[in-house]
Amino acid sequence: MHRCVLVLALSASHAFVATTHKQCRPALRSSILSDDVFPSTATDVFVGNMPYGMSDDYVKDLVYTVRKDDGSPVNPEVLRVTVPRDEETGKDRGLAFVKVLDATQAADLSAALDGFEYRGRVLNSNVKESRKKKWVERPAVDxxxxxxxxxxxxxxxxxxxxxxxxxxxxxxxxxxxxxxxxxxxxxxxxxxxxxxxxxxxxxxxxxxxxxxxxxxxxxxxxxxx
Known part of the structure; x- marks a missing residue:
């Protein structure tokens, strides 16, 4: 597997990783950033039954490994990877959240990850519903x-x-x-x-x-x- 040379280059709307490989992958934004800094289309994908000891980078590599049913790479624009950890022990919980650019990428990624065998485990995955409530104009009630x-x-x-x-x-x-x-x-x-x-x-x-x-x-x- 080719390793990326992590050189951050900021553009007007996206951060990219310069790589020695011919394919340039979008860089991960810091997981400490608020969701407000991401595009309104950004969507989270839940990945469960992960092997323990996973880091954000391992999950990122996994995301770029999986393929669609037709064999083509999913290749989403990954905005952030979060591996929740126990506050006391610091150990991960065997799950991860991957924030990608939009709902289409999220659906493709979730479909590719769900049922994917990885390091002796069969992953489960779904698209996480947004907690943000859409404003609905309600008619005045008499x-x-x-x-x-x-x-x-x-x-x-x-x-x-x-x-x-x-x-x-x-x-x-x-x-x-x-x-x-x-x-x-x-x-x-x-x-x-x-x-x-x-x-x-x-x-x-x-x-x-x-x-x-x-x-x-x-x-x-x-x-x-």
């Missing part, structure tokens, strides 16, 4: 259309918190939304808010000083305006 079982209208006639809690958390939250006050939290928190507004006019409890108006970063949530 609180008046929410089902609270009539709780908001009957609130002033209910004797105690137990009578309120008989409606259940979902209807209690909807009653809070109808009152245009905070609706987050558990059963006790939501019930306490409804008890606090019993017998009060809306202009009283909707005063910001009362502390029950939904806020986001100290600003009133526009959805409840």
């Amino acid at each position: 609180p008046a259309t929410l089902d609270d079982g009539g709780l908001f209208e009957a609130l002033d006639t209910l004797p105690d918190k137990f009578a309120i809690q008989e409606y259940g958390l979902e209807k209690i939250r909807n009653a809070c939304k109808k009152a245009r006050i905070k609706a987050g939290g558990d059963l006790e928190q939501c019930t306490a808010r409804l008890l606090k507004i019993q017998g009060l006019k809306s202009e009283v409890y909707l005063d910001p000083a009362f502390g029950l108006i939904p806020t986001r970063n100290n600003r009133r949530n526009a959805r409840w305006n």
Whole structure:
């Protein structure tokens, strides 16, 4: 196997390893870098049942060894390799994560690694789902259309918190939304808010000083305006 001469050359968007071999491989970015520095398309591949004693470089060499079903090399652009280790012993855990440029490369690499026999072990691999949640624009909800079982209208006639809690958390939250006050939290928190507004006019409890108006970063949530 040819060894690379590790000479880092930074370009506008990628780092490359200059090599004496005719094929130039993308260099690994430091594993300490935050995911925010990678392209938005970057995708992680999980590799399990690895032999113990693996280093990042060994995993990298493995990645460039595997081939697709048609025999062609996968040859992904590897952005980072991470071999998790035990914090106390420093020993690896027999698994690794390989971050590649995009989902297509990740799918090809995972398919090539899954079931691949390496040093007497049969590897398993899959594409790791991103934890980043995509922003979805949700239409504004009219609180008046929410089902609270009539709780908001009957609130002033209910004797105690137990009578309120008989409606259940979902209807209690909807009653809070109808009152245009905070609706987050558990059963006790939501019930306490409804008890606090019993017998009060809306202009009283909707005063910001009362502390029950939904806020986001100290600003009133526009959805409840």
